[in-house]
Amino acid sequence: MDELIKKISENNATVGVIGLGYVGLPLLLRFSEIGASVIGFDIDTTKIEKLNNGESYIETISSSRVIDSIKRGFECTCDFSRITEVDAIIICVPTPLNKYREPDLSFILGTMKTILPFLREGQIVSLESTTYPGTTEEELLPLIKSTGLKVGENIFLVYSPEREDPGNQDFKTHNISKIVGGLSPACLEVGKALYELAIDNVIPVSSSKTAEMTKLLENIYRAVNIGLVNEMKIVADKMGIDIHEVIRAASSKPFGFTPFYPGPGLGGHCIPIDPFYLTWKAREYDLSTRFIELAGEVNSNMPFWVLDKVIDTLNNHGRPVKDANILILGIAYKKNVDDMRESPSVKLMELLTAKGAKIKYSDPLIPFFPKIRKYSFDLNSLNLTPKNIANNDLILLVTDHDEFDYELIQKHAKIIIDTRGVYLENYENVIKA
Helix, strand or coil: CHHHHHHHHCCCCEEEEECCCCCHHHHHHHHHHCCCEEEEECCCHHHHHHHHCCCCCCCCCCHHHHHHHHHCCCEEECCHHHHHHCCEEEECCCCCECCCCCECCHHHHHHHHHHHHHCCCCEEEEECCCCCCCHHHHHHHHHHHCCCCCECCCEEEEECCCCCCCCCCCCCHHHCCEEEEECCHHHHHHHHHHHHHHCCCEEEECCHHHHHHHHHHHHHHHHHHHHHHHHHHHHHHHCCCCHHHHHHHHCCCCCCCCCCCCCCCCCCCCCCCHHHHHHHHHHHHCCCCHHHHHHHHHHHHHHHHHHHHHHHHHHHCCCCCCCCEEEEECCCCCCCCCCCCCCHHHHHHHHHHHCCCEEEEECCCCCECCCCCCCCCCCECCCCCHHHHHCCCEEEECCCCCCCCHHHHHHHCCCEEECCCCCCCCCCCEEEC
């Protein structure tokens, strides 16, 4: 332990990050920028080729950062046998749900089984993927033990949940506090040393389970409060009240109120998924998480509520949804990013297409609709010219990117349904939803 901590503290350790997406790539670049030797691992050959050529595939990460890191020795590979070269292995792979809304650990377990033959003494393994309490201890620990290595003695294992917020200009990898929980006191000490190199504030907790639960609480807190405000939006809409005006007014209270904002549904890899990890695990203890499940139900139903709003609005203007030309504004899951994971926009595109609508989209950060697991639309982003706006029966504003010219859109649109509270004033052609 002491030898590995010394190597890390003197910045002589090589750091390997597995999974070079929205979490893994920023972390790898951060370690590179502080002078650490780094190797990135991914099964996607396209990503590896782009990174080694100095290209970024994430909107919020500039190619210049990648190029600068290459000059410092940054390299990426699909060759997992090179795990033997690294002293720290940080796993940042997806943890989705299966079709039964149960945890899918296949990416974590597949990664571990791939690297097992290449683990050696004097390494630390850190899992960052969001998961249920007990995963690190119940799933990763036995796998590492099967190699004959002794966790806490000659190899070390920790859980440290990712806390990335793509598009947030105030918080980057280095200034977001890092939670670390170890499988033993020795594991924790090595984990602290690793992350203290790159992160301004590292917070140790008593166990990997505590760290895993911390991540779930953070996202469940958001999911439940968003579920509450989404339900409030539905009630306020029936009463003819603008929920966004209500939230602005309530936010003037200097204590006891934190604003959360409604929308057309939840997106991203965390909030729509993570609560169900705890719901699933709680069943093992004969517990039901009714509060969490109710919030999930409310949030999951929001795209259907928006669909009804679209149908009613078109009907009120003498237009059926079948064959209606509908332009979706924004298909990323949140503003100012190019991340489409679990985006409510895509669910709405599916629902509207099933009703016979003719769908187009405009998103300045996503020029063409990519191939994703659940959906396939042969579409490219539409340029927002006055003619292209006016040619649609309805504009559905789902993701409120700053790049959109909202004045131009309002001026030329026949009808706008605003699901994000962008339009503060009352316009005849804007329906707040």
